[in-house]
Amino acid sequence: MEQVMSVIILAFIGMIAGIFINESKLPVLGLMVVLACGSLIFLKVLPQLAEVLRVFTRLAEYASLNQAYLFTIFKVLGIAYISEFAAQICRDGGQNALAMKIEMAAKIGVMALSIPIMMSVLESILQILH
Template identity: 35%
Template sequence: MEMIQIVGLGLMATVLILVIREQKPMFAFLLAAFTGLFIFLFMIGKIEAVITVLEGLADRSGIPTIYLKTILKIIGIAYIAEFGAQIVRDAGQESIASKIEFAGKVLILVMAIPIISVIIETVLGLLPAGG
């Protein structure tokens, strides 16, 4: 049912944007941006429920919380970068959207370094000492 509401909101906003765009392009852009923001905020509760389940699974499996938090931050960066880039693209600024995506990728790489380090150390620990 929620998906029907989201699609309905998106369709109504799209029709309004198409009607308004010719006369007031700035209002059309603002309507698109606020519609996207509203949908994003509507989904925050669902994201919170998923995070709670993942934290419970991590606790039961003995995975250190720092790794789960890092992965969730990485996912958050990816979603926010994509959302921001799409809004900027809607405004016709492809080059800025590309820079936002680039920044998101760099931040994801920076956040992933501790996890990559642990994986490499684990693999190296499994290899027999060569000589």
């Protein structure tokens, strides 16, 4: 609860400061406020997220699941979040093309990560068929 409260307060401060800075002679600083604010908010939330992911890892251990698959999912989550963050910043700065390129890079990265899993699924299907 207090976590969410502090995040909200931080976001409001950032928003008001951003509006104020955009009127000044150096509007780039508004973008930087957004960047810093977003980073701080995510840094606040990350320890909780790490706890949740640790629990998931333990559950996977109980289910005797392959750790590599779980870590692949974590990596996909991380890529998705961080690329979305960067793309939003670029879009705020008016660089739509750059934002789309970041998203494309993230999609390619996710695809490259997921190919081993896909291949293992295909191999098991082939084994069943033979």
